Amino acid sequence: xxxxxxxxxxxxxxxxxxxxxxxxVMRDVLVDTARQFARAIVMPNLKPxxxxxxxxxxxRERIEQQLKALGVSTFTPLMTLYLTNNTSAAEVLKAKxxxxxxxxxxxxxxxxxxxxxxxxxxxxxxxxxAMQSVGMPLxxxxxxxxxxxxxxxxxxxxxxxxxxxxxxxxxELKIVFEHITxxxxxxxxxxxxxxxxxxxxxxxxxxxxxxxxxxIFTGGIRPHxxxxxxxxxxxxxxxxLEVATxxxxxxxxxxxxxxxxxxxxxxxxxxxxxxxxxxxxxxxxEAFESVGxxxxxxxxxxxFGPDFYHLPRNTQKIVLVKSPQNIxxxxxxxxxxxxxxxxxxxxAWSLA
Numbered sequence: 001x002x003x004x005x006x007x008x009x010x011x012x013x014x015x016x017x018x019x020x021x022x023x024x025v026m027r028d029v030l031v032d033t034a035r036q037f038a039r040a041i042v043m044p045n046l047k048p049x050x051x052x053x054x055x056x057x058x059x060r061e062r063i064e065q066q067l068k069a070l071g072v073s074t075f076t077p078l079m080t081l082y083l084t085n086n087t088s089a090a091e092v093l094k095a096k097x098x099x100x101x102x103x104x105x106x107x108x109x110x111x112x113x114x115x116x117x118x119x120x121x122x123x124x125x126x127x128x129x130a131m132q133s134v135g136m137p138l139x140x141x142x143x144x145x146x147x148x149x150x151x152x153x154x155x156x157x158x159x160x161x162x163x164x165x166x167x168x169x170x171x172e173l174k175i176v177f178e179h180i181t182x183x184x185x186x187x188x189x190x191x192x193x194x195x196x197x198x199x200x201x202x203x204x205x206x207x208x209x210x211x212x213x214x215x216i217f218t219g220g221i222r223p224h225x226x227x228x229x230x231x232x233x234x235x236x237x238x239x240x241l242e243v244a245t246x247x248x249x250x251x252x253x254x255x256x257x258x259x260x261x262x263x264x265x266x267x268x269x270x271x272x273x274x275x276x277x278x279x280x281x282x283x284x285x286e287a288f289e290s291v292g293x294x295x296x297x298x299x300x301x302x303x304f305g306p307d308f309y310h311l312p313r314n315t316q317k318i319v320l321v322k323s324p325q326n327i328x329x330x331x332x333x334x335x336x337x338x339x340x341x342x343x344x345x346x347x348a349w350s351l352a
Contacts, residue, residue, distance in 0.1 A: 017139070082106065132172050207341060289349075
């Protein structure tokens with residue numbers, strides 16, 4: 001990695017948590033993503049959800065068709081399956097043979113298109129055993145959905161009520177605690193005992209490194225800063241920034257970039273999700289630079305994710321330059337528009 005005050009050359013990163021949707025919307029999202037990332041783990045929460053290998057293969061084919069139409073040959077989608085109460089152990093074995101890289105746990109009702117998610121992990125015991133036996137990672141949306149638990153506490157409660165029992169019952173299961181947002185999650189992943197095995201990781205988004213919950217309410221309701229898990233207090237943002245920039249290989253890049261049309265966000269009941277795909281690397285560079293740790297960005301963005309998933313690191317390089325980039329107020333999204341994160345603002349870093 002080569003760094004200076006104005007130039008950052010690094011191995012091209014991957015995005016280990018991405019939503020690209022489907023159809024014409026997917027086309028616009030792929031343009032933004034493939035410009036920066038070589039690979040991305042594609043979330044399976046479509047309507048209907050991607051619950052079987054056959055559905056994943058069909059989804060992958062649609063993605064590859066869009067990439068071909070765009071003339072993009074340097075981006076690889078990594079497919080996942082949506083875990084349900086009825087997912088079978090046989091489907092896990094089939095997924096492993098079909099190069100599906102992970103299963104995704106959405107607690108039912110936790111986030112966008114999660115209604116078909118798992119209501120109780122007791123229904124998934126045989127499935128989780130099969131995943132553990134073949135080294136198939138489980139990606140967890142780490143929030144409980146009990147309406148009596150405060151929305152700002154749902155991640156911390158998830159650790160105690162779901163994640164810790166899960167790891168005790170399946171001690172060899174590879175787990176990614178996705179888009180962590182709290183000091184409790186950061187410290188749990190940092191300090192967890194794994195017997196020296198690379199079986200626990202966490203992804204962190206740019207918005208949770210750069211913003212606290214005040215950003216949702218500055219000058220009025222800011223719907224484009226609303227995501228799930230929701231932004232937290234400043235102490236949590238600082239804890240995330242500390243572990244992300246620490247060089248600890250358990251933490252790696254996952255944008256959770258989630259495209260929703262402008263009208264669906266600016267509504268009486270707006271959708272959850274921040275769209276960071278347009279300028280994600282510039283945002284991460286800003287976060288790492290804020291604490292003088294730009295030299296740690298390459299590990300977080302380019303090395304630790306592939307190592308966790310036992311995939312080869314990329315070899316091609318990209319260059320970020322410290323050159324002001326104006327973020328458009330809106331971008332095309334199918335037959336609508338989308339408002340990207342930091343819309344109408346200027347950020348310091350951009351792709352060369």
